[in-house]
Amino acid sequence: MSDRKLTITYNDRVVRQFMLATVVWGAVGMLVGVLIASQLNFWRLNFNLPWLTFGRLRPLHTNAVIFAFVGNMMFAGVYYSTQRLLKARLASDFLSSLHFWAWQAIIVAAAITLPLGFTRGKEYAELIWPINIAVALIWVVFAINFFWTLAKRNEPSLYVAIWFYIATIITVAMLYIVNHLSIPTSLLHSYPVFGGVQDALVQWWYGHNAVAFFLTTPILGIMYYFLPKAAERPVYSYRLSVIHFWSLVFVYIWAGPHHLLNTALPNWLQALGMTFSLMLWAPSWGGMLNGLLTLRGAWHKLRTDPVLKFYAAAVTFYGMATFEGPLLSIKSVNALAHYSDWIIGHVHAGALGWNGFMAAGMIYWLLPKLWNKPLYSTALANLHFWIGTVGILLYVAAMWTSGITQGLMLNATTEGGTVLAYPNFLDTLNAIRLMMLMRVIGGGLYLTGFLLLAYNVIRTISGAQAVDGRVDVYVDDLKSAERPLGVFGTFLNPPVVFSALGVLFACVWMFGGPALQIVGLFGTAICAILAVAHFATRGTRWAGWYERLLVSAAPFTVLTFVAVAAGGLIQIVPTVVVNKAQNMEERIAKPYTPLELAGRDIYVREGCYNCHSQMIRTMVPDVLRYGDYSRLGESLYDHPYQWGSRRTGPDLARVGGKYNAAWHFVHMADPRNTSPGSNMPNYPWLYNNHTDVAALYGKINVMRALGVPYPPLSAALVTEEVELQAKTIVEELKAAQQLTSSDREIVALIAYLQRLGKYEKVVRSAAVTP
Amino acid sequence: MTPPDSAHKSTLPGEDPLRPHSFDGIQEYDKRLPNWWLLTFYATIVFWIGYWLYMQQSGLSVGDGKKIDEHMARVEAVKLAANAALDDPSLWKMSRNPVFTSAGKATFDTICASCHNVALTGGIGPNLVDATWIHGSKPTDLLKVVNEGVLVKGMPAWGPVLGTKKVSEAIAYVLSHHTPPAELSLSDK
Numbered sequence: 001m002s003d004r005k006l007t008i009t010y011n012d013r014v015v016r017q018f019m020l021a022t023v024v025w026g027a028v029g030m031l032v033g034v035l036i037a038s039q040l041n042f043w044r045l046n047f048n049l050p051w052l053t054f055g056r057l058r059p060l061h062t063n064a065v066i067f068a069f070v071g072n073m074m075f076a077g078v079y080y081s082t083q084r085l086l087k088a089r090l091a092s093d094f095l096s097s098l099h100f101w102a103w104q105a106i107i108v109a110a111a112i113t114l115p116l117g118f119t120r121g122k123e124y125a126e127l128i129w130p131i132n133i134a135v136a137l138i139w140v141v142f143a144i145n146f147f148w149t150l151a152k153r154n155e156p157s158l159y160v161a162i163w164f165y166i167a168t169i170i171t172v173a174m175l176y177i178v179n180h181l182s183i184p185t186s187l188l189h190s191y192p193v194f195g196g197v198q199d200a201l202v203q204w205w206y207g208h209n210a211v212a213f214f215l216t217t218p219i220l221g222i223m224y225y226f227l228p229k230a231a232e233r234p235v236y237s238y239r240l241s242v243i244h245f246w247s248l249v250f251v252y253i254w255a256g257p258h259h260l261l262n263t264a265l266p267n268w269l270q271a272l273g274m275t276f277s278l279m280l281w282a283p284s285w286g287g288m289l290n291g292l293l294t295l296r297g298a299w300h301k302l303r304t305d306p307v308l309k310f311y312a313a314a315v316t317f318y319g320m321a322t323f324e325g326p327l328l329s330i331k332s333v334n335a336l337a338h339y340s341d342w343i344i345g346h347v348h349a350g351a352l353g354w355n356g357f358m359a360a361g362m363i364y365w366l367l368p369k370l371w372n373k374p375l376y377s378t379a380l381a382n383l384h385f386w387i388g389t390v391g392i393l394l395y396v397a398a399m400w401t402s403g404i405t406q407g408l409m410l411n412a413t414t415e416g417g418t419v420l421a422y423p424n425f426l427d428t429l430n431a432i433r434l435m436m437l438m439r440v441i442g443g444g445l446y447l448t449g450f451l452l453l454a455y456n457v458i459r460t461i462s463g464a465q466a467v468d469g470r471v472d473v474y475v476d477d478l479k480s481a482e483r484p485l486g487v488f489g490t491f492l493n494p495p496v497v498f499s500a501l502g503v504l505f506a507c508v509w510m511f512g513g514p515a516l517q518i519v520g521l522f523g524t525a526i527c528a529i530l531a532v533a534h535f536a537t538r539g540t541r542w543a544g545w546y547e548r549l550l551v552s553a554a555p556f557t558v559l560t561f562v563a564v565a566a567g568g569l570i571q572i573v574p575t576v577v578v579n580k581a582q583n584m585e586e587r588i589a590k591p592y593t594p595l596e597l598a599g600r601d602i603y604v605r606e607g608c609y610n611c612h613s614q615m616i617r618t619m620v621p622d623v624l625r626y627g628d629y630s631r632l633g634e635s636l637y638d639h640p641y642q643w644g645s646r647r648t649g650p651d652l653a654r655v656g657g658k659y660n661a662a663w664h665f666v667h668m669a670d671p672r673n674t675s676p677g678s679n680m681p682n683y684p685w686l687y688n689n690h691t692d693v694a695a696l697y698g699k700i701n702v703m704r705a706l707g708v709p710y711p712p713l714s715a716a717l718v719t720e721e722v723e724l725q726a727k728t729i730v731e732e733l734k735a736a737q738q739l740t741s742s743d744r745e746i747v748a749l750i751a752y753l754q755r756l757g758k759y760e761k762v763v764r765s766a767a768v769t770p
Numbered sequence: 771m772t773p774p775d776s777a778h779k780s781t782l783p784g785e786d787p788l789r790p791h792s793f794d795g796i797q798e799y800d801k802r803l804p805n806w807w808l809l810t811f812y813a814t815i816v817f818w819i820g821y822w823l824y825m826q827q828s829g830l831s832v833g834d835g836k837k838i839d840e841h842m843a844r845v846e847a848v849k850l851a852a853n854a855a856l857d858d859p860s861l862w863k864m865s866r867n868p869v870f871t872s873a874g875k876a877t878f879d880t881i882c883a884s885c886h887n888v889a890l891t892g893g894i895g896p897n898l899v900d901a902t903w904i905h906g907s908k909p910t911d912l913l914k915v916v917n918e919g920v921l922v923k924g925m926p927a928w929g930p931v932l933g934t935k936k937v938s939e940a941i942a943y944v945l946s947h948h949t950p951p952a953e954l955s956l957s958d959k
Binding site for chain 2: 081084085087155157159160225228229234235236237238239240241243247262267268270271274275276278279281282283285286289293326415416417418510517618619620623624629
């Protein structure tokens with residue numbers, strides 16, 4: 001050893017802060033979850049209050065659990081493990097503190113704005129634009145803090161956990177920024193720049209990969225650090241880490257369109273979404289295998305150690321959810337499961353099982369180290385584990401049963417497949433009442449377990465002295481046997497060249513014309529054969545290159561970015577830049593009238609998309625139930641798109657004109673007036689609130705800037721049009737003995753609902769060629 | 771290189787060697803990838819290639835839109851056939867449904883074409899694609915003519931021979947060469 005010794009004290013203060021925030025926001029997020037699950041059973045729990053209705057609280061639940069609970073947990077785990085894996089204190093105490101406090105401020109802002117109805121109307125991307133900017137900025141702060149630490153590291157080589165953190169940071173930044181591009185209409189409201197199918201595609205590119213790169217990759221990194229630490233066993237396989245890391249980050253990005261199967265999304269995108277989801281199965285299981293097999297030789301410790309129990313169960317749930325995901329991405333399975341509770345069960349197996357249990361294991365393991373005091377009660381931690389496990393199983397089993405039951409009922413036909421077996425949607429809702437109740441019980445048990453953790457945390461740290469970790473570094477160790485890669489070495493080497501050529505040829509095969517297809521297919525095959533042959537004969541060169549890549553942080557980051565960016569570019573760019581006329585399928589929406597636009601904004605504000613889709617799939621039962629299947633052109637001008645992802649209530653794509661205005665008027669006051677057995681909340685405030693007509697002029701200007709063909713309208717003309725259309729509706733209501741005045745929100749909402757499903761025919765020859 | 775800090779590491783006897791480097795005390799084996807895992811991965815890749823070739827490039831698979839259109843046409847056909855009362859709108863509707871018109875063409879070509887020509891332009895019998903109707907232009911008028919015949923002019927009564935289904939299909943085929951009156955909106959199902 002050298003004489004020169006550095007003693008490094010880690011910044012564990014920020015780890016403690018993030019960890020405690022995890023406990024607080026976890027409890028809040030889960031509590032809101034139990035509340036909204038209860039609202040589905042007992043509609044009175046919506047309390048007739050706007051800020052307590054399901055449509056506004058469900059985004060609060062999802063955002064709280066994803067960004068507040070898992071977000072804080074991720075930051076705690078990343079900061080703790082990164083410092084130790086790099087043998088370096090976090091680069092900046094200021095940035096660390098800023099990261100922590102600003103993130104909490106963002107969460108508080110979200111928790112206030114979402115119940116008040118300030119939303120962008122896109123799932124897991126609901127936060128309004130000023131908060132979006134704050135999130136993006138703080139993410140950049142996180143990135144700077146992380147990569148700066150990376151630059152100052154006293155450990156030349158990057159451990160697999162760090163690979164996953166790098167992938168997380170760059171990919172989330174890319175996804176978040178693109179999906180949140182908006183044009184503000186006011187300080188609190190904006191319209192997304194993408195509309196219709198483009199918005200749908202970008203949204204699920206983001207939504208699916210929020211699961212991938214916010215809920216999966218950082219947690220895999222955390223697993224790679226904390227699991228072998230707790231098990232005191234070596235990681236099972238380094239080469240499995242290499243293969244599953246690169247295949248995971250490359251393949252994951254392509255799978256987004258599996259959220260849009262059987263919809264109006266072009267078939268080639270659906271085919272990509274389905275096949276890449278299936279190809280994701282093995283890479284995901286690579287992570288599970290490396291987790292579970294690392295426990296070899298430590299299984300006996302599970303009997304006594306709650307931490308390992310949580311990890312083993314978490315990794316198992318991860319394996320279960322990542323098997324279920326590809327299964328659900330098969331188009332025919334998806335036809336049954338999509339829009340149903342099965343999907344809710346699937347995500348909760350991941351969120352409660354994988355994320356929640358990884359968090360619990362990490363917290364129980366960290367507590368004694370960060371406060372230098374034994375855990376207050378191992379027995380309570382064990383109890384937490386068992387209550388939580390039973391809770392998850394109840395929850396997930398209930399949702400499987402519910403989803404499959406309702407899916408089968410909705411898709412059932414009789415009389416030779418010509419008539420729906422259950423034409424009344426409410427029959428299918430009331431068939432799953434018991435399962436919805438089981439979900440509340442399962443979720444309640446899980447929350448109880450989490451509260452035990454909170455209690456354990458409080459008792460452990462009360463009176464304890466916080467301690468920061470230290471490490472001695474010998475300067476000799478800083479030298480690596482490997483030389484970092486330069487630009488040339490980063491790109492011109494067998495693994496990268498073969499991968500790039502393979503992907504290139506595969507794309508030529510998939511998207512080329514008839515002649516190019518053959519070239520592409522042969523090229524891909526030859527590439528694969530050459531790569532295998534090269535690897536078989538000169539495999540050590542591949543391994544040697546990778547060892548060098550591991551001491552080259554910047555090249556590693558660049559290659560990771562290339563791998564994650566490829567899929568998105570290939571899927572989204574053609575859809576975004578392609579001439580809009582090509583997206584129309586013979587039908588095109590007319591721009592909403594000002595009043596309809598106001599109504600649409602109310603629809604978005606109340607979060608109707610949380611229970612109602614606007615997308616009739618290319619499936620017989622869908623068409624029989626809701627009318628002709630949806631075409632792309634019909635939602636062309638929808639900023640944001642409102643295709644939805646769950647049908648707790650029926651699809652609304654063609655509800656316009658199905659009922660008269662009076663039906664909607666009576667229905668929104670209390671849905672049980674017209675639909676006995678419904679669990680939809682009442683919306684009494686829509687009958688008192690005044691429609692925000694003043695904002696419409698600005699909103700229409702933004703819409704026009706986004707390419708919606710509004711004719712020139714002055715502010716006065718907008719007001720005039722609104723009044724004219726509102727008066728007609730009020731008259732129609734009056735004729736049916738329903739009295740209201742034309743300035744109320746309910747009138748605007750009815751105007752919008754009655755408009756749904758109306759379109760103009762497009763003569764093909766008139767479509768502009770690109 | 772850091773010496774492996776093996777304070778809490780114990781390799782099982784007969785285990786593979788560990789990688790030389792350790793990270794904060796974490797060591798790694800370098801075990802072979804499990805064969806079943808690799809096979810799963812390869813199988814899904816092969817599936818992707820096969821699926822793409824079949825769905826996107828073979829020409830054997832029609833798009834979702836076309837598929838559902840055909841399926842809904844069949845559903846409508848069953849419904850219409852079950853509908854005993856054949857009125858003008860339903861006959862017009864049938865005339866826009868390929869299930870009916872293709873069946874009707876088969877009937878027409880074997881039975882009717884001998885007098886009316888496969889192109890429906892007439893011969894022994896009158897032209898069926900021009901604007902002139904001798905016995906009334908409504909679909910139900912045609913139905914009456916075909917079912918009961920116009921015996922004085924040589925048109926047989928086909929109803930008893932062909933049955934309602936085939937007759938209505940043949941009429942649908944004839945009507946498919948004409949435009950429905952404006953007040954009937956058929957295009958949107």
